[in-house]
Amino acid sequence: MASQNIVAIVVAAAVSFLVGGIIGHLGTGIDTISSSDKEKISIMEKLVADKWESEEHLNHKIIDMVNTDNLRNNLIELAKFPHLAGTERDHQLAHMIRDRFLEAGFDTADLVPYDVLLSRPNRTNPNLITLEDGEGQIIFSSTYQEKPLHEDDSDPEFIHAFNAFTPAGDVRTEAGRGVVYVNYARVEDFDKLEELNVNVSGCIVIARYGKIFRGNKVLHAQERGVKGIILFTDPSDVAQEGVEAQDVYPNSWWLPGSGMQRGSTYMGDGDPLTPGWPSTAQAYRLKVEDAQLPMIPCQPIGYDDARVILEKIGGTPVPSDDWKGGLTGVAYNLGPELQDRYSNYTLRLNTHNVHQVHRSYNVIGTIKGKVEPDRYVLIGNHRDAWGYGASDPSSGTAQMLETARVLTQLISSTGWRPRRTLVFCSWGAEEFGLIGSTEWVEEHVNKLQERAVIYLNTDTCASGPIIHIPSSPLLWDSITLVMKMVPGVRDGATLYHEWEAHNVALNRTPSKIFTLGSGSDYDAFSFYCAIPSVDLTFQRDRSKYDIIKYPYYHTGYDTFYMMDKHVDPGFRIHQGCGRIASLLLKYFADSLIVPYSLQHLPEAMKDALDTFRKSGKRDKIINIYENYVLLEASLAKFADAVTSFQRQLEMRATNLDPVSIRAINDQMMKLEQVFILPAGLPGRPTVRHAVFASSQFDNYAPSGFPGISDLLYRIEELDAAERLKKEEEIKKHISDLTIMTERAASFLQDFHLI
Known part of the structure; x- marks a missing residue:
């Protein structure tokens, strides 16, 4: 390195x-x-002083201090009751976390309130999917809560199944027709249906969860004229070892048939009523109808209920086996007709969701830096959950509380204090659209862009044993160094050895850290502010379970029992997460020269451009704008500037004074911010990082140069006038990227030069 x-x-x-x-x-x-x-x-x-180098014994002490019993006890308290955003239990946990920070010895710990638009189902009038026969008799009605399968599974405050921010609605099909199975509801799935002459317009569609963000599924359906959508978890993704009682929770981590994945469908980030601005008392708020929320009703169900619907669909057979799920005896026909014996049946989707403003709290705690108190090393984890939330997010919260204890105990027992200020953040209302973190970043954007060194996100510490740690390329070497210091959570000598062995099992060699997709509270830091960010999680072993998410994700079975019995007995995964988090914070808080790996930024940018070459898109781009080659030349210039900067830094090592050290750190700290587009990506004003951000068509997926990919999407299908307009947008965007890349090279010049 x-x-x-x-x-x-x-x-x-x-x-x-x-x-x-x-x-x-x-x-x-x-x-x-x-x-x-x-x-x-x-x-x-x-x-x-470089306290990371000179106080190496403290790094080993941190490793020893992270305690599994503390982590387990933290999770017992956090996952004891459901804690949906804006509820009384959510507020209680906010106060508890604030008090724990203060008791540990933080310099400050504050509750930061925001009044934001949230979404709820109607507790007395649950959302239902029903099948009626020709005489109007209801022969099937969906369930709206999971079956309690363990003694702690049932709670009167547990929220009914719903998809947040989808509207109240009552839609039904014609008798015998109007239901279409759309696989994962991706763009390519709808395209295939169109190719097969299966018309979804005016229909109710049913789709599997997975592959893409659920909000994209609803949006794609809405754009195709669908009037309602049903989402279900398929056994092929969540019950691969069988659906019988002995094969699923509470006897294993696999999902039983009544498990339903809740989740938001909002395509934006932050409070829907105050886009781009914090939802403070002074804020102007949109009307709800102007907030660009989904327009069609949507409801999640379990695979037991999905079977009842799917087995009645006739019409067009599936185009290939990869459209078939894991429900035995179900053909997964596409529809839109029902089978002949159900020709008088009608499917009805009736939802009663309500949008209402609620108060949600962030908790912000600080440990003041001794030398550079105006430089922030931040860690954050959201607090709210769709239910008990043992994995998501409470495994991360349990770790953050233990990390806070370890670092403050280090202060009291050794006299250590970080060079830079540590900021601990418990975010509210993440599940509804990253609301708490986005509002806070919008409120403090100028300060954060000037002072933030790194943001470490720990949404779900434990949903499996394999470390997954996507990040800004500037952080890759530091992450690798710390992984090599931390003992493994399985049988490996270190987390790095376990991670590398897992990549070898997946034929991913050499091992590679990925850039960030969307989906958690690093979004505003990374994609809006371009602050180097990292998302620390431990996930499923993909060499053993080739599944999209851990099976009980966002369901009523994300319980302490699930964690303690099946996912992390002994809490070694939590411990590994706490050790990584604590050491990364100390590394960036204590290193004299901030330990960024600058060379990986142009390397990752080149890799992104190479994907255009490999896919044939480069030729398409050059046919539109021959000056695309200038972007490639600017990137080579930027790579040379990074090499020169690092060489000069090494040569000047013998005459660096504190002011020069500070200036060098600022150059590196703000390098990614050169790639901010003030107006945002085309059509995406809140996504300002022009090089690394999520894909427009899958909010979860990482994408290099996403603006180019978004603008190229289906351009050949546009009419002449629309295509010409899109080509002009492409030219302008590539020009913007070229100028920013030139700026990045210039930004690394000696700081007396402009």
Whole structure:
């Protein structure tokens, strides 16, 4: 790791040069120096000290301090009751976390309220899907809560199944027709149906969860003229070892047939009524009807209920086996006709969701930095859950509380204090659209862009044993270094060895850290502010279980029992997560030179452009705009500038003063911000990172140069006038990217040059 070697050389040289030089200037021996001069030397030593390098024993102490019993006890408390955003239990946990921060010795810990639009089902009038026969008799009615299968599964405050921000609605099919199975409701699935002459317009469709964000599914259906959508979890994704009682929860981690995945369908981030601005008392709020929320009703169901509907669909057979799920005896026909014996049946989707403003709290705690208190190293985890939330998010919250205890105990027991300020964030209302974190970032955007060094997100620490840690390329080497320090959570010597072995099993060699897709509270930090961010999770073993998500995701079975019995007995995964988090925070808080790996940024950008070449899109782009080659040339120039910057940093190691060190850190800290488009990506004003952001057509998926991909999408299907307009947008966007890449190269020049 060349960048880390450079940092070590610079640090060692800077410390010895500065302190030695001062002593040499003031006198030949330390005993001859006056008390005031000794104080000056002490101040200088503090300014140039690299506590990560010099206090290595504290790093090992941190590893030993992260305690599995504490983590388990934290999770018992956090997952004891459902805690949907804006409910009384959610507020209680916010106060508890604030109090824990203060008791641990934080310098500040505050509740930060926002009044935001949330969504609820009607508790006394549940959302239902029904089948009626020709005489109007209801012969099937869907369930709206999971069956309690363990003693702690039932709670009167547990929310009915619903998809947040979809409207109240009452739609039904014609007798005997109007139901279409649309696979995963991706764009390509709807395209295939069109190719097969299966018309979804005016129909109710039923789709499997998975592959893409549920909000994209609803949007794609809405754009095709669908009047209602049903989402279900298929056994092929959540019950691969069988659907009998002995094969599923509570006897294993697999999902039983009544499990229903709740979740938001809002395609934006933050409060829907205050886009781009914090939802404070002074904010202008849109009318709900102007908030660009979904327009068609949607309801999730379990696979037991999905079977009842799917087995009655006739019409067109599936185009291939990959459209078939895991329900035995079900053909997964496409429709839109029902089978002949159900020709008088009508399917009805009736929802009663309500949109209403609720108060939601963030908890923000700080440990003040000793040398650079105006530089922030942040960690965040959301608090709200769709139910008990043992994995999502409480495994992350349990870890964050333990990380807070470990670092504050380090202060009280050793006198250590971080060079830079640590900021701990418990976010509210993440599940409804990353609301708490987005509102806070919108409120503090200028301060954060000037002062934030790194944001570490820990949404779901434990849903499996394999570390998954996508991030900004600037952080890749640091993440690798820390993974090599932490003991494994299985049988591996370190987390790095376990991660590498997993990648080998998946034929991913060499092992690679990925950039960030969307889906958690790093979004506003990374995609809006371009602050180097990382998402720390432990996920399923994909070499053993080739599934999209962990089976009990967003269901009533995400319980403490599930975690304690099946996912992380012994809480070693939680411990590994806490150790990684604690060490990463200390590494970035204490290193004299912020340990970014600059060379990976142009490398990752080049990899993204190479995907255009491999897919044939490069030729298409050049046919539209021949100056695309200037973007490639600018990227090569940027890569050379990074190499030159790192070489100069190494050469100047013997004469770096505190002001120069600060300026160098600022150059690196703000490098990604050069790639911010102030107006956002085309058609996406809140996504401003022009190089790395989520895909427009799958909010979960990472994408390099997403604006180019979005603008190219289906361009050949446009009429001449629309295509010409789109081509002009492509030209402008590529020009913007080229100018930003030129700026990035210039940004790394010696700081006296403009």
